[in-house]
Structures are given as structure tokens and as C-alpha cells.
Amino acid sequence: MKKFLTLFFLGFTSTMVAQQSNYEMAWKALSENKRSEAASLLSAAEKEPASFPDAYISKIYLATYNGKEKGITDFNTAFYSVVDNPYPYIYALWLNQAVMGPTGKKAADHQVKLAELLIKDEKAPGTLVGSANYQKGMHMLFSNEFEKAQLYYDAIGNIRNWQYTGPFENLSESGFYKNYGPPDHAEPNAVFTSLTNAPVKWITPTAEIKDGWTPVCYQFNNQTAVVYAQNFISSESDQKVLCNIGASGSVKVWINDELLISESTERVTEMDTYSVECELKKGTNRVLIQLGFSNSTYPNFNLRFTDNRLRPIPNIKGSATYAAYPKVNSPAKQLKTILPFAETFFTDRISKQPSNLVNYLLLADVYLRNKKVIEARNILTKAMEQAPGNCLLKMKMAEVLIKESNRTLLLEELEKIKQADPESLVVLDIDIKEMYDNQKYEDMEVALRKRISLFGEDETTTGYKILLLVQEKKYEEMMKEAEKAYEKYPENAKIVEMMYSIKKEVYKDHKAALKVYETYMKHNFDYGVYETYAGILADQSSKEKALDARKKLVDALPYYPNGYYNLSKYHYTVKQYDQAETFVQKALSIAPYNENFWEQLGDIYSEKQNKASAMDAYNQSLKYDPNQYSILNKIRKLNGQSELYKSIPQVDVARLIKDDVLAEAKNTDYGYYYILDQKDVILYPGGANEEYYTVIIRITNEKGVDQYKESTLGYNNNQNILVEKAEVIKKNQSKIEGERNGSQVVFTNLEAGDILVFKYRLQRFAYGRFANEYWDKYYFGSQIYASTTRYNLLVPAGQPVSYVFSNAKVTPVIKDVENFKWYSWEMNKITPLKNEPLMPVYADISEVLHVSTIPSWNDIASWYSDVCNNKAEEDFEIIALYKKLFPDPEKKMTQYQKARVIYDYIQSNIRYSSVSFRQSAYVPQRASATLTTRLGDCKDLSSLFVTLAHMAGINAQMVLVDTRGNGQKDIILPGIEFNHCIAKAQLDDKNYYIELTDNYLPFTSLPNNLIGSIILEIPSKRVSGKSDLQLLVSDHRSRDMVKRVMDIKPVGIDLQVQVKVSKFGNLSSGIRNTYINLDNDKQVQEMEKTVASGYKNNIKLDQLSFTGLDQVNDSISYTYQLKVKNEVSEIGSLNTFRVTYPDVVASLDNFTSDERSYPVEYWTYEDGDLYETIVNITAPAGKKFVELPTSENLQFKDMNFSIKYTLKSPGKLMITRRYSCKRQNISPADYPAFKSFFEKIVRAEQKFIAYK
Secondary structure, three states: OOHHHHHHHHHHHHHHHHHHOHHHHHHHHHHOOOOHHHHHHHHHHHHHOOOOOHHHHHHHHHHHOOOOOOOOOOEEEHHHOOOOHHHHHHHHHHOOOOOOOOOOOOOOHHHHHHHHHHHOOOOOOHHHHHHHHHHHHHHHHHOOOHHHHHHHHHHEEEEEOOOEEEEEOOOOOHHHHOOOHHOOOOOOOOOEEOOOEEEEEEEEOOOOOOOOEEEOOOOOOOOOOOEEEEEEEEOOOEEEEEEEEEEEEEEEEEOOOEEEEEEEEEEEOOOOOOOEEEEEEEEEEEEEEEEEEOOOOEEEEEEEEEEEOOOEOOOEEEEOOOOOOOOOOOOOOOOOOOOOHHHHHHHHHHOOOOOHHHHHHHHHHHHHOOOOHHHHHHHHHHHHHOOOOOHHHHHHHHHHHHHOOHHHHHHHHHHHHHHHOOOOOOHHHHHHHHHHOOHHHHHHHHHHHHHHHHHOOOOOHHHHHHHHHHHHHHHHHHHHHHHHHHHOOOOOOHHHHHHHHHHHOOOHHHHHHHHHHHHHHHHHHOOOOOOOHHHHHHHHHHHHHHHHHHHHHHHHHOHHHHHHHHHHHHHHHHHHHHHHHHHHHHHHHHOOHHHHHHHHHHHHHHHHHHHHHHHHHHHHHHHHOOOOHHHHHHHHOOOOOOOHHOOOOOOHHHHHHHHHHHHHHOOOOEEEEEEEEEEEEEEEOOOEEEEEEEEEEEOOHHHHHHOOOOOOOOOOOOOEEEEEEEEEEEEOOOOOOOOOOOEEEEOOOOOOOOOEEEEEEEEEOOOOOOOOOEEEEEEEEOOOOEOOOOOOOOEOOOOEEEEEEEEEOOOOEEEEOOEEEEEEEEEEEEEOOOOOOOOOOOHOOOOOEEEEEOOOOOHHHHHHHHHHHHHOOOOHHHHHHHHHHHHOOOOOHHHHHHHHHHHHHHHOEEEEOOOHHHOOOOOOHEEEEEEEEEEOOOHHHHHHHHHHHHHHEEEEEEEEOOOOOHHOOOOOOOOOOOOOEEEEEOOOEEEEEOOOOOOOOOOOOOOOOOOOEEEOOOOOOOEEEOOOEEEEOOOOOOEOOOOOOOEEEEEOOOEEEEEEEEEOOOOOOOHHHHHOOHHHHHHHHHHHHHHHHOOOOOOOEEEEEOOOOOOOOOOOEEEEEEEEEOOOOOEEEEEEEEEEOOOOOOOOOOOOOOOOOEOOHHHHOOOOEEEEEEEEOOOOOOEEEOOOOEEEEEEEEEEEEEEEEEEOOEEEEEEEEEEEEEOOOOOOHHHHHHHHHHHHHHHHHHEEEEEE
């Protein structure tokens, strides 16, 4: 085409090899951050035909880095019209100000011109032509030329006229993997179940946006959901075409029920990102799209059928009317997605020119246009291996990390840019923002002047100037600066808003103020500005003009239901109910599942005295959001009923206080007791629930005063608290309200004899899978006396509810209340629990009510499987780590060895963090996020382990845990009350539970509080099956053992002792945790303090050394020597001493009583499985042992103790002591025998060793 371009492609290699070109030297300068030098070299390189394209593009990147890309306005003439194939470059740099610029009204003529050139360019790929039509259409729209905009939108060729259904649940992006029914049911009368459990059908909105993309946010007002769209397109013949889609979210596409496209990652992509060949049949073809999105305000898609050049196929029409279509019944095909043309182009360029770094930037930008952040990071990482200091690459990497929401690595990258290029634009902007945030205004002013001197003034510097002047209270200067900004940037909506405020508030010129907006709106469109303008007119009593402005909005955007809704609200406020109804009905014709629109309609009907229609509308609203307590009350008000909680028998507080007899209180040691402890629960149809608490407390002494003088009324972050009463009733019957701040209550001058009364209500706002379910646990008994404890539950008639009353037989009173079932459990004058050493927690021994509406534990497990499994995606970091851990795929390793490698990496590199702001309830963060931040809580670490284990071919799964400290009856009925998470792995046909939050714990060991804990195993991608609640039993865990050898030599009246200890399993973790970060002197001090606790006499410890302290092996060993003073007693010719065993297996400190009321929680006393101690005693020279103690073997159930005395020679004695157990609880009935067993052990270990 062009001579120099031909030379470039033919002679590139020889030219580059022959000499160090200006282009190469420019990139060398860029890698050394010599930006001025690089700019000069790039200018020279542009004049050389061989390097021109790359030099010009590199100039754009450098200008962008310097914030001066707007100054490049010759792209069309200098590059587009000159280079033979400019299209991949245009695609990569699409939104750069030097090329097309951001979507909206274009800031420069060359941007508009580029769109026009592409639209007419017969050689341009159809994706670029379609995108150019979209950009030109948006330019016309935001220029307030709607009709012209539509001409360009129509040329895009996207399919229109869709039906929709939804919304469905997409918690943690799990909805992608679910079939909610629409793939199997295209018929108009099909009914599905939405995320609020409402019945939903296919809907056909009366108006649909026609700008090239199809948003679903107008039909559904959810920011996280899965929705479906279907279309019945007509084809004039059987034809093979390309099916292309771009979307913001995860996406699936079916043609005639055959799945063609399936992308699980939620990305914001460009047009035609996913493209496959498909066949359309003559006549009707069904197209179905599944779109999943999370925290998205504008989820949308663009579907086009094109030829191989990506040009729209003519005469393919979309229809929202159901028609019969040919269903594909053959097995699903493995269709390969066609990569975007620019992606293929730059991948090829890099393979041919691996040292030309601009191609890496371009390919990264191609990836970023479709949010392929893993691929973008990968290609930039390769580039940075060649030029690690290059700030252009670093800045692009920072852009990738922003899109990835990887804050940790982003801060690291920005800090590197700061160090390498402190006067770069990005660094100055960061510094200025930090100075402003930290109120360092003088420093900010200096930095701002520096930025302006280096990079000139722009809208950013203008904004900072104004902010600075406001903080310095220089209002006159601020207004002058604002007026200058308005003159310079009259189309900046924020500056327009500021100018309006100045005209109105400062100059008091309302007419001029309105003129600011009116001038802006002549050639600009901004929905927010129009709404503000209409609101201003209404405030100024220009209601007709305000109404006219809002009508213009709905005329311009007939597909936007909120426009009609706002008009309805306007007419409602002025009591024009017919007009209000007309407009809200229009809103509902577009979005029939919007709860706000139905509530508005209900309010209108209520005002029109149409009770039946109002009730229907309100009930419809509740279907789509059950957590609307105001509507629940509106319905009851329409029925002439009071709020539902008032149907529960009201508490006569005065009578209860009067009837209370202090002398009957069975335990007042804690300083207070309950006259009444009552909880009322109302479950509404659809899932909303309220909890009403009535608590009356008598303060009996100063302990109670300290307990309640500052009180907190507990509630969760998904609840709203309404405090009705928090008062103290004094002895003279006067009532004093507590000082309240939210849920905090302070009672001043509280004293013994006072009575506290709390009455408050909690309203729950829950969404998702279990939003309409309820589970609860209520303690009737405790160590605090309660005169009356009551739990009332009001459940919709027909609502299944399970209940279990543990440790007591209490039958509820059940009766009908309106269309509800009323359950009431009550206990009076319950004997408080006694305090015993090592007693079980309240959940295991107290009277506890459990209730739940969830059908089964498998429902919980299935839900959590959906939540966490897609967080285990194999991201860039995960793939790179796996290759690092297992560099040789051919190396033979057992599954146990592989799992050990993964475990050791996590334990050595990731730290446990339970900081609340980092957590997201039960949802783990992505495994890659755990890896990059090197922080994670229990579910994050477990998810990372499971992800890597799956990659290694290991069956692994997450396990939810309610740790042993909460009791073995803490959870009985289905609910979500777990407090920990671990992993389970099947390794070489053996099952292991893996704890990952202890960095010093050996592989396959378990902490003491997990053994026997309540668990729920969660299905994974490799492990399926039903799940049920169970207790954790681990037959293959590493055993917790202590093996000790003690060599004792009496020296006079002292003992010289040498000790060697090996601790295994969980017991080794405590040693590592205590000693690993101490120097040797402090290690000796700490060990001496520990050992001394077993001796009555003074000791001196030295020569302490560890083996395996800094390695998380199965065991840890250590040796030490000590001298025990005055330990040998002389009785005539005999010398005697007792052997002190450091590992105490039996102590009577906690077992002084002869009987017990509650079991002994033996696991809280003992954390070892086996203790083996060998004591070698050497008598002094010339002495021999006499009167040896009798060896003993003792047993109680699964506990075994033995002590054996073996005389090796007259002066050498060996004692072998062994104790093993299974850490089982001791029942009250077995307690006497258990105590006797322990007494025998204590006596056996207290026997003297004698020699003479």
C-alpha cells in the first residue's frame, strides 16, 4: 500500500539487526525512565519507515503516561490513513483520547472523524464498524440529538425485541452453574422461582432500549443476580453464521437449545468478544442468553449474527413472540470460541518480535478491553522480565491490578513507580490526593504547582485548586477559579453544577442560575442534570415546567421505567391519583417485578379507596422483596388490624414486678436475675421476620450494677433495631429512661434493688437462598436464675417448622392466631446451673430450644458448595504457583506427598487473619486473592488448599466446623451457625482433615478443639454426595504424643537431670509457637519457668537445644539439663527422693468433690493421646537401690496407666511410665470410679526412690 510500510514489513529484521535504531534506543531510555530523551528518539524513529508504526504508537503510550494524550490529534491522518492494517491498533487503543476517546460526547473533532471513517471503511473488521456506530450514536445522544443517534444505533445490527425472566440468585457468582428452568422452558406460560422465591414468567417490556446494547437493569433492579433473555429470530434460509456476544457478566448462549457459548468469568467485555460458528435454520430459531452479574449497576449484552468479516447478516429479525422452533437433540458439541482479531494479531507479533515491548502493551490493552485480567497480567509479566524498571509497563500493570481489585499488589506497583519516577504524573496525582486526605494543604499547594509546571493545567488541577481554596477559606478566589473553570469547561456537568450554586447562593440570581443549566442542556444530555433541573423548577413552584421537563425525559428514554415512576410520584404528591396510576402502570409494563413500583401502585389504590386492588399491589411488592415491614403494616392497616407483633399476648410488666419475690430467687451471686426473659418471633409469609425482646432484670448487688450500668442490645448487621423501652424502675417506683445511642444504653445512678426493663424489636433484612428460612437457638437455663423464661413463635399457617428442646421435656402450647400458628414454650423458676470444674458448656447441659424451617442439612451443604466452589477458580497466580510447586509433571508422587507440598507452602507463606473487615461472612475470597495478599481466614486458607489439591488430582472439599468449645449439642437443626472451616482430602484412599490456620501445626495433625467437633462436609467439584451433620472423627490424624527420656543422678542432696523430649502432632505446635522467635537465653528462661512449676525446690536449667524448631515436621525434639536443689532427703542411712514427671497425666485439683452433677469434659483437661516416659536413675558410687516401689497397671474405660520399675543393676534403675487415653467425657455415674483411678495414679507417682 504505502512504500515505506512495504519496506517495513520486508526489511524489518535486517534493519533491526544491522544497527541500534532510534526506536530501540527510545525503549532503552524508557526502561531507564528517561522520558524526555525517549520522546526525542521516538520523534526521530517516526521518520524511519521501518519503525514508524511502533514509534507512533509508543509515542501515544508515553503521552498517556505524561497525561498529554489529548495533544495527539493527528491519528487519522498520520497513522490510520497511512498504515496498511491499523485496525488491531485502533482496537487496542480504542478509548485512548488520541484515538476514539471515552464513550459519550467526544472531546475532540478527530475522535468523531475516526468514527465516521471507520463506518465507511470497507476493509475494517465489522466489530470496529459496529463499535464506531455505537460511539457516534452515543456522541449524538450526549449532544442531545436523539434522532440522529438512533440512525447509528440501527446500523450496529444487534438483535432486539427480547423477552426476559428473573432475577435468580447469584451469590458469590454461583448462579452461573445453576439451571433455574428457562433453558428448558421457552413457552409463555412457563413459571420459574426467583431469588425471593416469587413466581416469575417470561416478560415482554413495552419499550426496549435500542442503542446497540441490551441492558437488563431496566427490567430488574438487582445489582447481583442471574437473568435470562430469549428471542425468536427469523432466518430466510438455512445458513452458517457467526454468533457473537459481548456482555457485562458471565454468559451462556443457546441456539435452538444447543449451548454454544459458556463463559463463567464475570467480565465487562466489548462487542463480539465471544464468537462461534453456528447454523441458523430457515424460519424461527430460539436464542437464549443467561447473564450473571455481581455488584453491577448496568448489566447488559450485545448479540449479533455476522459473516466472517463480522458484518451483520441482513434480514435476521428478532421477535419477542413465542414461536415453534427446531430443537437440537444431538449431543452437545465442543465449539471453539474464535478469538478477537486484535488478540490474534498481537499474539503473532510478539511471537515474531519478542523484544519489541510495545506489542506487549498493545496486547495487554486488547485483553483489558474484555477484562481478561489474568491474560493481561501474564503478558505484562513476560514484558517486565525484559525491562523490570520500565514505568510504562508498570503503569499498565497498575491498571490491570485496579481492574483485578488487587489492592495489595497495586500499592506495591505504585510504590515502585514512585521510587523509579517520582516526577511522573501518576506519582504527583497520588501525592496530591494523599496530601489532601491528610489535610496537608501547604504541601499540596506546592505539589500542585509542580504538577502544573510539568504537565500543564487540566480539569483535574482545576478541581484540586478549587478544593484547596475552599479548605483555606479563600472564597473570593474560589469563585473566580470556578468561573474560569466554567468558561474553559462549559460542558463538564460537575462544573456546571458548581456554577449554578454560585449564581444561586452567592449572587442570588435564580434566573441566571437556571440559565446555566438551560445553556448546558441545549447541546448536552445528562440524566442527572435533567432531574436536578426538574427538581429546581418544582422547588421554585414552576410545577408545569418541572412536569414538562420530566415528560421530556420519558419521551427521550421511553425504556427507562424510573422516569415513569418519578412522574407517578410527582402526581401522587399533588393528589392526581389517576395520572399517578397511569405512569406507574407504564413503569410496570417495563419492569413488572419491581417491588417499588408495586408499592407505589398500592399507595395510589389506597388513596383511591380501592382496598382490594391496594392489597393485591402490596402483596405483589412483597413477593419481590419480602423484607418490607412498612408494606406489611400497610396491609394490616387496610384490614383494620394493628401491627402483627401486638397479637402476641402483651406482657404485664407491673404485675410481674409486683409478684416477684426476691427470696425465691435461687441464685443471686451474680448480682442480678431475670424476672422475665422473653423472646417473641414473627415469621411473615415470604421470609421477613421480627424478633421482639422483653427482659425484666432485678439488680441485687454491685456485681449487677457493674454488669448493666452500660448495656448493649445485641443485633446483627442485617437487622434493624427499634428500641421501645430501656428504663430503670427505682425502689420508689419512679421510672428513668436510660441514655441511648443506637443499641448502647447507659443507666446512671444504677443501684441494688433497681429493676431494668428492656423492650426492643429487631427486623431482619435477608436475601438469597435462605432469605425465607429461619433458625434460632434460645437458652432457657443458665447459671443466672430466671423466674420466667418464654419463647413465642408465630408462623404462617402451613409453614413447616422443626423444633427440638434439648436437656428438658417442654411441650409447646399451639394455637391458631389469624392465619398463623402460635407456638409458646415456657419454663418457670428453673434451677440455675451449678458451677463445676471442667463442666460442659451450656448448650450441652442446659435447657435449650432449637427451631428451624430449613428442610435438611443437605440444603445447607448444597448452598455452601455453590458459594465457595466458584471462588476456587484457577487464576493467574494459582496456575503460576502450581507450576512452581510441581515443576515436573512427570515426577511420580503419592497424593499424600502432593498434599504435603501444598500444605507446607500455605503454612510457610500465608498468615491467618481474622480481622473482621477483611472477611465476608461465609463467602471465601478468591484463592488468588489469598495468595497475593498472603492473608486469609479459615475459609480462605481452606479454599486455597482445596483449589490446589484439585489441580493435583486430589479429591478435596471444604468442611464447616462448629468447634468443640461450643459443645456437641450446639447445633441440632439445620442452620448457619458454624464458626470455623477446614479442608478434607482423600489421600491414597485414606481420609484426612486438614487444619490450615496454625502455621506451626504438622500436616494431618488436628488441634484439640476439633476432635469430636460438629462438622458439615461440603460437596466440591471432585467430591459429590449428600451431606449431613456429624462429629469429626479422624482415624488417620497424626497422634498427639510425648516421649520423654530422663537421666537422673543424685549428687549429694541435689539431683542432676538430663532430659530429652520429643513431642508429636498438635503438641509440637505449642512448642514451636512459644520458642521459635526467642533467642537462646530467653528460650532457657522460658523453659526453666515451665519446668520449675513441677518442683517445690529451686532449679537451674541450662544447655537447652532444639531439633526441628524451625521446620513444621511431624515432631519436635529438645534436650536440656537441670539441677534440682535439696531434692534428696536423708532418713537414717537411707537417701530418698520422688521422681517429678513433667507431663502430668493425673491431678486432683479439679476433682475434689466426691460426686458431680455434670459430665467431665475430659478433652479440656487432656490434649494428648499418649505419654511415654523412661527414667534412668544412677545411684551415687557405692550406693544401691533398696525397697523398690511396686509396679502397677491401672485402667479405667479407655484410659490406661502403667508404671514399671526395672533394676538393671544394684545401682541402676529404669522406670517406664506410660499413659494413653481417647479423651472421652466422663459421665456423672462414672465419676467416682474415674476419680479413684486418678487417685491411684497420683499415689503411684508419689512413691519414693530409696538407695543406701
